[in-house]
Amino acid sequence: MTLEDADLLADCAAAVLDRHQPRTWRHAVDDRWHYVLPDDHRSREQGWKLHVPATPLSACLVLSRSVEVLARHRCAFKFAVTMRRLHELVGPNADRKAAGKFVTAYPDDDDHARVVAEALHRATLGLPGQWILTDRRYRQHSQVFYRYGGFTPPTVLTDDGEYRAMLRAPDGSVVPDKRAVGQVAPSWAVDPFQDDVTPSTVAESVLVGGRFTVRSAIRQNNRGGVYLAEDADGTRLVLKRFREHTGAGVDGTDSRTRARAEARLLSILGPSGSSPGFLDIFTSGTDIFVAQQWVDGVPLRRFVARELRPRGTALALDTDLALDLTRRLVDLLGEVHAAGYVLGDLTPNNVLVTADRRLVLIDLESALRPTDVAARLLTPGYAAPEDEGRSRMIAADPDQATDLYSLGATLFYLVSGAHPPASQGTRLREMVRLMARRNPVAARLGSVVTGLLAPEPAARPSLAEVRTALAEPAPVDAAVDVAGVGELVDEMLADIVGTATPERGWLWRNSETASRYDPCSVHVGAPGVLLVLSQAARAGHAEVLDTVDLAARWTMRRLGDEPRVLPGLMFGRAGTAVSLYEAGALLGADDISAAGLSLARTLPTEWHVPDVFHGVAGAGLALVRLWRHTGDDELLVRARRCADALLAGAEEGPQWTAKGDFLLAGTTHWGFAHGVAGIATFLLDIAAATGDGRYLAMVGQAAEALAGAAILDGDAAFWPSGEDDSQADTVRLTGFCSGATGVGTFLLRLHQLTGHPAARALAEAAATAVHHGAWTAPPLWCHGLATDGDFLLDCATLSAIDPATSAASRSHGTGATHTAPTGTSARPAASSHGTDRPADRGVAHSTAPHGSALDPATRATAATSLPTQRATAPLDPASRAATATTPRRGTSADPATRYRTWAEDTAQVIAARAVRRRGRLLTPDDTGDVVASFANGYAGTLSFLLRLHHGGARPLLPSYARDSVLA
Incomplete structure (x- = not known):
């Protein structure tokens, strides 16, 4: 037995089942739960679930008694797979929807539920376990709780690309199974345990401890909560609640033990002001409250x-x-x-x-x-x-x-x-x-x-x-030992090839949160990893070709599992269509390419979500890209419909607001993922493909708005998210989804197509901000270092092609400003599209027209001067001089060398954050877990490292530079 007691709970359940025809029970185990089903069990969609809580100290006794009852009544059930999992369920910060649910029973019907609930109540009465927040208590003092919910429920793919469990109403319609605190059952579900259930009400204020009035919750968690309250004399204070049996350990302590410890230390530190002052500690019911002074x-x-x-x-x-x-x-x-x-x-x-x-x-x-x-x-x-x-x-x-x-x-x-x-x-x-x-x-x-x-x-x-x-400061030891780019590339590719599981529901293991999303989306699913595998194969890594074929065909088989097609590039099926087409072209597999094109023709071209990651702008980017690959005018027609829908939906600013059942509904953003920068990038791309001045005019307005929103500090430009204008001057973002990398990605492409010097100047200021902020970003593609590095490589590519117009080149050592004269004419766009691999690698190269050059009139529309400074932080020689430092790595007068060096610096930061898992160096996600997914795993990071090591262009995004290639 290990310290984690990995088999303790399973052994306990097995010992009881051995007395109840053990061969008539089926077992299934995953990372969180151990399921036990009678052989004759008939699964149903929904019903009344029963939950029994436990503490780590009472777990074996609770489980033993519960299994005895459930086995005797032939009731399906599950329990926490390990003691570690139980520890998570009772932890102070456990998800309140799941907190405390150690054993879950799935009765066959309401009559069965009544019998099983009563037997469980008698068997577990008096054993310790926390109150389950989402449930109703079976009886006073009972350790059995219940709620109405899904057993094997229908699921619906939401506008966010997430699968949501649903309940089926008597009329056949489906409603969300919310599992929220206080929502035990839908209105049409009749409680089989209590005849008269009075709905609970929430008071505007609550008096506790005989003197403290709770005004609002600062935060709530499984442990209890932190509340803003007032004393009897009106003095503002903080009240902390510690619930019985939450945070319980094997030593018999729980959160209430911690409450007493906090009260003791507050009374010691409070008088000096090193902590809030202690006011009171008291018990209310089974919970303990600690009152302390408010600190502003x-x-x-x-x-x-x-x-x-x-x-x-x-x-x-x-x-x-x-x-x-x-x-x-x-x-x-x-x-x-x-x-x-x-x-x-x-x-x-x-x-x-x-x-x-x-x-x-x-x-x-x-x-x-x-x-x-x-x-x-x-x-x-x-x-x-x-x-x-x-x-x-x-x-x-x-x-x-x-x-x-x-x-x-x-x-x-x-x-x-x-x-x-x-x-x-x-x-x-x-x-x-x-x-x-x-x-x-x-x-x-x-x-x-x-x-x-x-x-x-x-x-x-x-x-x-x-x-x-x-x-007495001492110098820092300068010795640093980090992996090289080539080593990281090889180890990441080996891990992807070696960990594919085509027999499972996900081709590569994902996090618990990500696993709620579409496994055929680029963001977290197989098509995102497929994009990178194809990129690696084009760069000469022939060892991944079999896995390219495996991932493409796995995705093709799974596409039909979800009939709803969302348009987004990352969370919808737009990026999936591109990934399949390009993999098929690489392999010379016409059926795979055809699957990608067929999927592209089903993408919605009008949608209530406008952005790139979830919405119609993402569909448009994919359609234009595939048109450039194939010359199929039907795809371009569909892309124009996307663009026309965006023009029709534009609001003053311009801004676009998402609607419908969408997490970001009602909000506006500046960034690439969900806002103006990404939408404008698509409109710029369709303008390049069609020469339609309407699209370019909107692009010009978007560029002016983005320039006006920039926060300039020295020679760096940052952006707020755009959600909260009151925080605009204090929240300085550098990321791709929201921030300098995403906005700079658009501005750089605007300059590439129109020659607009002010757009380039602001893009290079964004690059400076990105370089400054390298240590504040995680080693990911989404909101992380991988897209930062990609942007810096884009800057290096453009500077190498056209150094004469580089703002950084003009200003280095000269003190020249970033702004361009009003009315500067645009140069003719130099647009070229191809592939980012030698022709003999097997990707079909179309002879169809690869985008129409913008005529002088439409170029002039976008060439109007962009405002590139705010009154509070002008981007002028004096402000740059104020932040000047001694010469450093990456400050060569050659801007292409500078940006390339900055990209290499980004790779060093990524390498320093790599961890060893499964014997390989891999980069972790935000939680410290290591998964292969594109946006929140290491595959997107690998994509940047492949570009740095082998060259090539960014997956999914348009590129217009003379020597760049179609990614």
Whole structure:
């Protein structure tokens, strides 16, 4: 038996089933659940489910008694597959829809449900387990809960590209199975357990503890919640609720134990202002509440993100500010340690920064005294390796050395603006050394951070030694050992080839969240990986050709599983059509190419979602691309319908608002994925293909709007998302989905087609922002480093072709401004389309017209001067001079060399973040997991590395430069 007790629950269930005709039960196991079904079980769509909670300490007894009842009554059921899974279900931050549901029973009908519920109630009465938030309690004090929901429900593909479980109403229609707190059953489902169920109501305010009035929820989770409240005299305060049996461990402790610990430390730190002041602790029902003073401040995480500015060649804090915050953090931790406590969970989310820049510790429930023995509450990336290596269910002696590591991880965030990746070990220290080459704060604090991040507790400096090091800075060790691009490419390709599972529902394993989406979409499904495999094969990696064929044919077989066709490039089927066509052309497999073209002809050309990732602009990009491949005018006609729909739906700005059952419905965006930059890129592409001035006129308006929204700082340009205008000047984004990379991608193509110098100048300012922000982005394609690197390679390609018009070339060492004279005429567009591989690799090359050159009149429409500066941050020689630094890597007067170097720097950051999984170096997703998907896995990252290593153009996006090729 391991410390994780992997087989404990299965063994417990099996021991009981052995007494009940064990050969008449079928078992199925996945990553989360162990299913047990009678041989004669008849599955049904929906009904009343029964849930029985447990704690890690009571799990075996609860399971044993539950299985005895369920076996006796021949009822299908499932239970948490391991103790680790149960620990997740009872955790403070467990998904409230699933929290506490240790055992789930699926009765055959309502009569069966009544019999089984009563038997389970009698068998488990008095055993510990949390209240299940989405359910109704069977009886007072019962440990049986129930709700109406799907057993094997019908699913519907939503406008977001996500599958949603549905319930079938008596009239045959389907409605969402919401599984929300307080929504136990749809209105038409009759409760079989209680005759009179009074609907619950939500009061505008609640009085608790006899004196505190709850006004609103700041946040809610499985543990309870944090509430804004008022005392009897009207004083504003914070009230924290700790629910019984949540956060339970094998030592018998739960969240209420943590409440008492927090109250003790608040009473110690509050008088000095190092924490909120303690007001009261009291019990209400079975839960504990802690009342504490309200502190007006922002989390350190948000404060750092707001204060990052271009410094050196990186986004960084002001060095004096960073040093001041570091000293204050050290003093705070010193006060905790002097009181005899281990803080236990120091992160940028658990420190508030007040208006006068005083630091205040919050959320102190993880604090323990060295004499306490309890299971640890950990934040991945901020927990010391010795804690990460332990099971969270196993109690451990608190050690103040773990706080030193968490201090180092918090300083890592202070230095970089990025959360430290989980489970990196000594690689975090190499990352700090690498960023110190360009980041002045990392250079100043790097030796302190790397010392605190030592994997061995004894090697970490004491707080006194940290204070000395802050006063007497030491140089950062410059030695960095990261993988080369070629090594990463080979290992990623080998992993993709070696981990395909064509017999399963997903060709490559995906995260739990991603698995709710369409497996035939580019974003998370097989077609996205197929795009990259085709790219690799065209670059000469013949070892992947069999997997190209496998992925293409797997996708073809699965297309018919979902009759609804969404138009988006990433979440719909537009990118899928391109992926199949190009794979078929590569392989010389006409049936695969034909499948891609057939799919393209079914894409909607009018849709209530306008954007690229989910909507009609994505369909348009795919149709124009396929038209260029084939010369099939039907595809171009369909693309024009997409463009006409976008012109008709444009609002003042221009802006486009999504409608319908869509997560972003009612919002507008500037970025590429969901907003103006992506839509304008398609309109530019269709204008190039047709010469239609209507499309180009709208492109010009979009470019002016994007230029007006830019946030300029020195020679860098950032963009807000566009969702919240009140945050526009403080939220500086550099990503592809929202931010500089996506907007710059459009502006660069605008210049390529029209010769517009102001568009290029702003695109290059975006490139500077992207280069500065490399450490703030994850190693992904979506909102990450891969698309940043792709954009920088695009800049290098254009600069190599046409260096004379490069704003960076003109301004380097000259002080010339980025703006172009009003009315500057556009040069004739030099547009060329081909393939990004030698002709003998087998991709068919059409002799059809590859896009119409824009005539002088339409070019002039887009050549009007774009506003490229805001009054608060003019992009002029003086502002650039203010941020000038000594010569550095990538500042060659040759802009093509500069952007290529910046792309190589991006690859180094990616390599530094790689982790070893399955014996191979791979890049993790946002959660630390490693999956092969295109947008949120490592396949999209591999696509950029292939371009850097072998050349070629970006998958899916148009390219117009003379020597670039059709990706």
